[in-house]
Amino acid sequence: MSWIDGALYPDTDPPETLETLADRVDFLARLCAAWDFGVLPYPETVAEIRRPDWREAVDACRLLTSPAYHLLRAWHDLEPLPYLGARLAYIWEDPNLEYI
Numbered sequence: 066m067s068w069i070d071g072a073l074y075p076d077t078d079p080p081e082t083l084e085t086l087a088d089r090v091d092f093l094a095r096l097c098a099a100w101d102f103g104v105l106p107y108p109e110t111v112a113e114i115r116r117p118d119w120r121e122a123v124d125a126c127r128l129l130t131s132p133a134y135h136l137l138r139a140w141h142d143l144e145p146l147p148y149l150g151a152r153l154a155y156i157w158e159d160p161n162l163e164y165i
Contacts, residue, residue, distance in 0.1 A: 068109035073099055089122035093137070097126075100133035115140050 071079040073095040083089045093114070096106055106114075113119070120141045128134035130150040138145065 068107055068113045070096075070099075070107060070110060072104075086122055086125060089119065090126050093119075093122055093126045093134070094128060097128050097131040097133040097137070101131050117141075 069079055069081075069083070069092070073079070073092070080088060080092075083092050096110070096114070100106060114123075114137065120143070123134075123137045123141050124143055126134060126137075127146070129146055129148065132148070132150060135145070135148055
């Protein structure tokens with residue numbers, strides 16, 4: 066599958082498919098961890114994980130400290146959960162954030 070980024074699997078061979086809920090949750094955890102550190106996903110990956118059949122995996126993942134995970138929840142129209150990550154004071158009050 067061209068949308069599965071093999072770099073997300075440094076500890077094992079990348080899977081060819083993500084059939085089970087556990088496989089999808091693992092993939093999302095790896096993806097969000099990389100994304101949170103500035104490693105952007107492939108456009109094909111974004112298109113794939115925005116599909117409705119990923120909704121269950123996104124809801125099950127529960128990465129409350131990940132900004133990328135909260136974006137995935139919004140994309141799937143899931144109820145917002147509390148963000149438990151750091152809120153940087155120097156950007157939290159930035160009025161330009163509403164335009165991002």
